[in-house]
Amino acid sequence: MSCYFIVQVNCYDKHKRKVYDEYIQEVKPIIESYQGKYIIRSENILSIDHQWQPDRFIVIEFPDQKHLDQCFHSPEYLSISQKRENNVESHAIIVGGTDNENM
Numbered sequence: 001m002s003c004y005f006i007v008q009v010n011c012y013d014k015h016k017r018k019v020y021d022e023y024i025q026e027v028k029p030i031i032e033s034y035q036g037k038y039i040i041r042s043e044n045i046l047s048i049d050h051q052w053q054p055d056r057f058i059v060i061e062f063p064d065q066k067h068l069d070q071c072f073h074s075p076e077y078l079s080i081s082q083k084r085e086n087n088v089e090s091h092a093i094i095v096g097g098t099d100n101e102n103m
Contacts, residue, residue, distance in 0.1 A: 002097035003065045004039070005072075008054035009090045016087035023083035030080075034071035037061045068094065 011017045031038070040059040047053050062068040071077060084090060 001064060003062045003068050004095045004097065005036070005058075005060040005062065005068055005092060006095060007058045007090050007092035008052075009056040009058070009084075009088050010053075011055055011088040013087070019083050020087045023080055023087075026080045026083070027077070030074065030076045031060055031071060033076075034067050034074070035063050036067070036071060065094070065096075 009020075011020055028038075037060065038058070039061050040057055042058075043056050045054055045057055060068075062071070
């Protein structure tokens with residue numbers, strides 16, 4: 001069953017944003033090498049709830065939870081993850097593809 005990685009990102013510092021932009025470029029081929037497919041990867045956001053104002057929103061579809069876990073625990077990903085962790089605020093969730101199936 002498909003598995004979705006959903007993340008919102010906020011970057012409050014323009015200098016830190018430069019490092020995060022490097023991460024954006026470096027992470028895409030890693031995601032794709034684990035069969036991840038970007039559904040949404042955008043800063044074009046119109047928030048209806050004014051208390052929730054993400055700068056960036058990402059939805060990535062993986063074939064299953066195993067591929068997602070392998071990707072985000074891979075040496076390739078771990079070598080760049082600090083560029084995200086140290087420079088932006090992000091909140092992520094993992095969602096299964098349908099209500100009647102388990103991840």
